[in-house]
Amino acid sequence: MGLPVLFGWGKKGKQVGYIGIDKCPNCKHYVHLYLYEYASVFRLYFIPILKWNKKLYLVCSKCDAAWELNGEFKEELIEESLTSPPMETTTLLWNKVGKVIDENLDILMKKYPEDFISPMVETCIANLCDEISDIVSIRKMSLKYLEMILDEDKPR
Ligand SMILES: [Zn+2]
The missing domain is CATH 1.10.10 (Arc Repressor Mutant, subunit A)
Incomplete structure (x- = not known):
């Protein structure tokens, strides 16, 4: 999955899905994994006007490590978030x-x-x-x- 990005997640991105419990490749704990969407937003008077460069990340709930998702793996995880229990x-x-x-x-x-x-x-x-x-x-x-x-x- 490559190296994770580490930055104050949760606050910036928007949680769009839940994957389930699995091992985090970064902290090695078995934890809840989430899908987060992060987009660049242009605001005018605090109102979001433009959203671009939307990216989907897999995020560890314990260490906040995040992996940008692409291609087949991305489709697989979206599918998983739709079928896995809450x-x-x-x-x-x-x-x-x-x-x-x-x-x-x-x-x-x-x-x-x-x-x-x-x-x-x-x-x-x-x-x-x-x-x-x-x-x-x-x-x-x-x-x-x-x-x-x-x-x-x-x-x-
Ligand atoms: Zn972790």
Whole structure:
């Protein structure tokens, strides 16, 4: 993704989408990632008259690093922001999945030393499918949470 731009985001740009929880390539934390639009604006008596040079950025909610988005990757992320659940739902699911994994991982790692990933994901689905009908999101989120736990490249 190249080097991030770091500048006081949030205040200048406008949040236009939410991507979900993923690893920030800059600070290495697993955090909420957002889409921000930034445009040059010409104002006359505080009224925006002209907007140009519109750019879309992927922004980390923790360290404020931002990546300008172009081409295919841009289309992909716009698509993702349209299909992924909102931040509140994602946070709730992330916490629930995390609780199930924290409680069961040691047991499953001993029981299935070869591959504990699939049984762990299945355990998350079995534990949460009664309250959360979105199985696809439970699966996706538990894989992401496991990725975080097993990630050797920890935050600085
Ligand atoms: Zn970050």
